[in-house]
Amino acid sequence: MLSLLSLRAGIEAGTLTQAGALALVREAIAAREPDVGALVSLDPDPVVPTKGPLAGIAFGVKDVIDTADLPTQMGSAVYAGWRPRADAPAVARLRALGGVALAKTTTTAFAFMDPTETRNPNAPGRTPGGSSAGSAAAVAAGMLPLALGTQTGGSVIRPAAFCGAVGVKPSFRLLPTVGMKCFSWTLDTLGLFTASVADAAHALALLTDRPDIERLDDAPPRIGLLVPDFCPSPDPDGLAALRRAAEAAEAFGAPVRDLSLPSLYREAFGLHGTIQDFEGIRALAWEHTHHRAALPPLLRAQLDAAGTIPVAAYDAARRVVRAARRDFRTVLKDEGVDVVLTLPAPGVAPHGYGSTGDSRFNRLWTLLGVPCVTVPVPGDGPPLGVQMVAPFGEDAHALAAAAFVERALSR
Incomplete structure (x- = not known):
């Protein structure tokens, strides 16, 4: 590169x-x-x-x-x-x-x-x-x-x-x-x-x-290792890459502990589609109204269905997500970790070009508005990576932790 x-x-x-x-x-x-x-x-x-x-x-x-x-x-x-x-x-x-x-x-x-x-x-x-x-x-x-x-x-x-x-x-x-x-x-x-x-x-x-x-801090971050239990399990190769990164970071001097999130985050995760689609049909109202036939099939179907989402459901989803955003920093502090090490995708890229892959290991972090960094995991075969996540506004810490893991994996 x-x-x-x-x-x-x-x-x-x-x-x-x-x-x-x-x-x-x-x-x-x-x-x-x-x-x-x-x-x-x-x-x-x-x-x-x-x-x-x-x-x-x-x-x-x-x-x-x-x-x-x-x-x-x-x-x-x-x-x-x-x-x-x-x-x-x-x-x-x-x-x-x-x-x-x-x-x-x-x-x-x-x-x-x-x-x-x-x-x-x-x-x-x-x-x-x-x-x-x-x-x-x-x-x-x-x-x-x-x-x-x-x-x-x-x-x-x-x-x-x-x-x-x-x-x-x-x-x-x-x-x-x-x-x-x-x-x-x-x-x-x-x-x-x-x-x-x-x-x-x-x-x-x-x-x-x-x-x-x-100004990337060389000090080892306190890492919380998260395999989310609120969505389907990762592929074996994705999980192996995550374990490898955790072991490399630990061997390089970072304390690593298993992390789980409160039930609020399971609830928030399930509301991504409500917020995305409620806003999507409004953001693309002109295109959907005047050029519906020109829209590709997945998008057209999603927008067709999005018009049925009640305003009350959207407002309720926003309240849950606001609570989750507000509490995330405290959750990590109470767990004694600075950053989260987790998956960026279920595993290697799927075969073929009919799909862009599954975003289930990304949606919660986008909802929370927190900084995330993909770090490639070296190896033979198709690329694999891990994801570093930090509290809102701590982009420097997310990048410093990602650089630490990047160095650990290169040793």
Whole structure:
């Protein structure tokens, strides 16, 4: 994979120019994109800044996020060729830092579950996940050092695990979702993909103007090992990867203890669909009303059914989720842990391209609005990963713990 920090180091050392860094990315795209299909559009002649902390660093943008100079088509024929007037704030921020918005990456239609045609670069014949399929695949294939994605259920964390990249879903609203196609205003979160945890921490620190985010603490975190009992069991390979990461962290000096969550979290987990779908039919009301036949089958059926969700059920679900969000920090404190080590997906990516995989190990954390990081677990065969979770607002701790586990697994 292409490392953002390695490219920056070469530029700062004078062994690589900004144009040279971009040329490396273009060469990788030319070599890999025909087989992967991660990109929707590519800027043929971008301006390459020579100033700024990300000068010469190319990044990809999921095709539900606005870009002024490339189409934003939402993965749907409904928006074919549509050109926004302005960049989304996150894109504008990366450009202001010197980054080059080189490509739009594939997305499932409106960031839902109908699969893309993108192939998994590290697991031939298996799904890359979704909805941020192109961003995950492009980074994992070494085509881009940084890509933006979005998550409403598990659309950053899961494809990162399936493809073998680092994925970060920050705390809710740490990154602005303005200029991003809305599906659920309670859940939608902007995230990113990189080659390493250090790359992710650096990018997030720059994006948010919060340098403390990348001051990764080397101290061993107190880890709570969670295999959720409120959803179907993981696959054996997913569980084995989780156990391996826990053992590596413990051997590296981190105290690890088994963790379970109170019944409130089982209740909250079951309400994700109520909130997502109640808001989804409203967020996509124009598309559903005027272009229903053009919507892909899974999304069309979901929106058709969503109109029957009572307002009272939605309001009740919001109350439960607010309580769960409020109490999560206390739950971890009472258990004597700093972070949660858990699964990002049931196991390796499923065979075929008819599904984006199962988000059951992601939905609770998206509901809670807490920071999550996918850490790849090295090994032979299709990629596997683990997920680090921290309390709301503790993105630096989530990334530090992820970096700790990443180092432990590399020993």
